[in-house]
Amino acid sequence: MTSTATARRVPPMVDESMISQIWKVSTAKNSIFDESRAKYGDAFGMNINRGNFYFFAHPDQVKEVFTASPTALHAGKGNEILATALGEHSVLLLDESEHMRQRKLLLPSFHGEKLAAQTAAMERISEEVVAQVPKGESFHMRETSQKIALEVILELVLGTASTGEQHDQLGKATRELLEWIGKGYRLALSSVLGPRSRPIKAMYKPALAPLDRGIYGLIAERREADDLEDRHDILSMLLLARDEDGQPMTDVEIRDELVTLIVAGHETTATALAWAFERLTRIENGTEHLHEEAVSGEGEYARWVSQEALRLRPVLDFVLRRVMEPIEIGGYQFGEGDVLAPSIYLVQRREDIYPDPLAFKPERWDGVKPGTYTWFPFGGGVRRCIGMQFAMAEMEIVMRAVARAGVLLPVGPDEPTVSRFITSSPKRGGQVRFAF
Numbered sequence: 192m193t194s195t196a197t198a199r200r201v202p203p204m205v206d207e208s209m210i211s212q213i214w215k216v217s218t219a220k221n222s223i224f225d226e227s228r229a230k231y232g233d234a235f236g237m238n239i240n241r242g243n244f245y246f247f248a249h250p251d252q253v254k255e256v257f258t259a260s261p262t263a264l265h266a267g268k269g270n271e272i273l274a275t276a277l278g279e280h281s282v283l284l285l286d287e288s289e290h291m292r293q294r295k296l297l298l299p300s301f302h303g304e305k306l307a308a309q310t311a312a313m314e315r316i317s318e319e320v321v322a323q324v325p326k327g328e329s330f331h332m333r334e335t336s337q338k339i340a341l342e343v344i345l346e347l348v349l350g351t352a353s354t355g356e357q358h359d360q361l362g363k364a365t366r367e368l369l370e371w372i373g374k375g376y377r378l379a380l381s382s383v384l385g386p387r388s389r390p391i392k393a394m395y396k397p398a399l400a401p402l403d404r405g406i407y408g409l410i411a412e413r414r415e416a417d418d419l420e421d422r423h424d425i426l427s428m429l430l431l432a433r434d435e436d437g438q439p440m441t442d443v444e445i446r447d448e449l450v451t452l453i454v455a456g457h458e459t460t461a462t463a464l465a466w467a468f469e470r471l472t473r474i475e476n477g478t479e480h481l482h483e484e485a486v487s488g489e490g491e492y493a494r495w496v497s498q499e500a501l502r503l504r505p506v507l508d509f510v511l512r513r514v515m516e517p518i519e520i521g522g523y524q525f526g527e528g529d530v531l532a533p534s535i536y537l538v539q540r541r542e543d544i545y546p547d548p549l550a551f552k553p554e555r556w557d558g559v560k561p562g563t564y565t566w567f568p569f570g571g572g573v574r575r576c577i578g579m580q581f582a583m584a585e586m587e588i589v590m591r592a593v594a595r596a597g598v599l600l601p602v603g604p605d606e607p608t609v610s611r612f613i614t615s616s617p618k619r620g621g622q623v624r625f626a627f
């Protein structure tokens with residue numbers, strides 16, 4: 192036998208049955224990653240979901256993955272399970288030139304100058320929602336931030352005025368759809384039957400219909416508007432966008448990107464905020480410090496808290512890339528069909544990068560810029576989250592709006608991590624109360 196002489200060098204495989212691996216990943220959350228890193232080192236493989244998944248815990252390996260050619264590694268394939276809801280034109284599902292086209296059409300909507308106009312609306316919405324929080328009782332930060340994130344999306348992504356029938360209808364349709372697709376068993380069913388299979392499409396159709404109706408109605412109406420140039424909402428910007436050949440986006444493309452932004456930007460931001468408060472309320476003087484900054488309007492603490500929360504409790508634990516052609520990463524060789532997973536969770540807990548890594552220390556970011564391959568809660572390379580600055584701005588604004596209303600206290604013990612949709616979320620949604 193000569194096969195060993197030509198065998199590929201791959202990372203060690205986790206030595207457990209597939210059932211046990213899937214069970215641990217879905218129930219015990221990250222314990223299997225901690226255990227595997229301790230046992231096998233910075234790269235290890237798991238045999239889950241009909242294929243080999245390789246996890247990377249070293250920034251050099253992460254850099255190699257994020258800077259690899261987009262023809263060698265595809266991210267769209269890894270997100271296929273979302274195809275039924277997001278649609279075939281979603282930037283999340285595409286690869287190579289099709290992906291770049293959609294991404295380039297979307298990016299101008301998220302540029303700095305647009306963001307400046309968007310933050311004023313974020314501030315107003317945050318103040319309005321925070322004013323409704325019951326002061327004497329405990330509340331779940333995720334619910335409050337979900338309300339804010341939804342209003343932000345309706346106003347800044349779809350451009351509906353904050354009151355009125357159309358706003359209420361779209362809000363209801365969005366809430367119901369997000370609730371509906373958020374049920375884990377539906378994703379599991381899509382995974383088993385395939386997101387493009389007839390039964391799955393039939394199952395999704397009635398759930399998607401109200402939001403689709405609303406969005407297509409809004410697109411038709413907005414196409415007639417004569418103030419598109421002056422508007423700051425993303426729908427208006429997408430209507431004006433042109434690709435390299437001067438072509439505008441079709442209604443279906445716009446619908447798919449809007450639903451993508453709603454799904455990608457809603458739960459993620461709300462969960463990140465829930466974690467920020469869950470952790471902050473458990474350190475000495477944390478919320479006092481934030482309160483002082485919010486009242487004075489000066490300081491960087493809210494940004495440090497956001498960065499630290501996304502480091503220690505990333506909303507997504509890893510990103511996925513499917514290998515399309517043979518590639519070498521970290522001295523290992525991977526072949527077509529393998530899936531590479533830079534582990535946000537493991538890299539951001541490395542002691543050599545973050546001393547005392549399990550401690551929540553916002554001040555560790557004082558004068559420190561997050562590294563591209565050592566802090567990547569928003570992924571990286573040509574697939575890095577389009578909404579990163581939007582989300583960071585929203586987090587800081589919401590945090591200050593909440594903190595202006597008073598000093599917060601934790602409720603109950605530390606919250607363990609549970610899976611919600613595709614996010615890692617605090618079990619009670621970041622339960623807190625004001626200290627009066």
Ligand code: HEM
Binds near residue numbers: 282294568
């Ligand atoms: C704290 C909040 C958020 C987190 C943690 C987050 C995280 C991520 C991650 C990890 C990815 C995958 C990147 C990769 O594969 O390398 C991603 C992609 C994406 N995110 Fe976010 N995200 C957040 C908020 C948002 C917001 C607010 C929006 C838009 C309004 C958004 C829109 C997108 C889009 C469109 C993509 C796909 C980019 C592409 O494939 O080219 N995200 N996000």
